[in-house]
Amino acid sequence: MSDTTRDYLLKFWSLIDDILNAILFLLIGLEVVTIHLEPGSIAIGVLAIPLLLVARALSVLGPLAAMRPLLDLGRLAPPILIWGGLRGGISVALALSLPFTEERSLLLTATYFVVLFAVIVQGGTIARVIEHRKQRAAA
Known part of the structure; x- marks a missing residue:
């Protein structure tokens, strides 16, 4: 795997990680409203x-x-x-x-x-x- 491909791959998985974390914290924020x-x-x-x-x-x-x-x-x-x-x-x-x-x-x-x-x-x-x-x- 070339250095350029490795760099793109790491950036891709970093973006996926950020997106999934954003979705998780959005769901967490929606759930906080229901806590008594x-x-x-x-x-x-x-x-x-x-x-x-x-x-x-x-x-x-x-x-x-x-x-x-x-x-x-x-x-x-x-x-x-x-x-x-x-x-x-x-x-x-x-x-x-x-x-x-x-x-x-x-x-x-x-x-x-x-x-x-x-x-x-x-x-x-x-x-x-x-x-x-x-x-x-x-x-």
């Missing part, structure tokens, strides 16, 4: 965020510790992998695919809270986290 925000579901959504961060830390720190004798990724790897574990379209798509039960609405609300936190807070601060960790590592 109740105090209980809001509380569960807010509590899901730290729970998810703890689960992410455990799932990152364990394998990193096990791999350390073979491959040391440095001191920046854990915080970047934990904070940079952004969630989004796939999480919501999986929640949307659940059968219509009374738990579905609660799980969907919690998923939306986690995804909003990931996109807005984590996505908006990952560069600062990396810079802060670089400065601490250099000191």
Whole structure:
């Protein structure tokens, strides 16, 4: 395959990826309108965020510790992998695919809270986290 063909192929699949993401987020936006925000579901959504961060830390720190004798990724790897574990379209798509039960609405609300936190807070601060960790590592 020539370099030009490879370039066109990568651009094509990138365009397909962008189109499918746009369709997914359009469907997500349409589904958000149907969510009923109740105090209980809001509380569960807010509590899901730290729970998810703890689960992410455990799932990152364990394998990193096990791999350390073979491959040391440095001191920046854990915080970047934990904070940079952004969630989004796939999480919501999986929640949307659940059968219509009374738990579905609660799980969907919690998923939306986690995804909003990931996109807005984590996505908006990952560069600062990396810079802060670089400065601490250099000191």
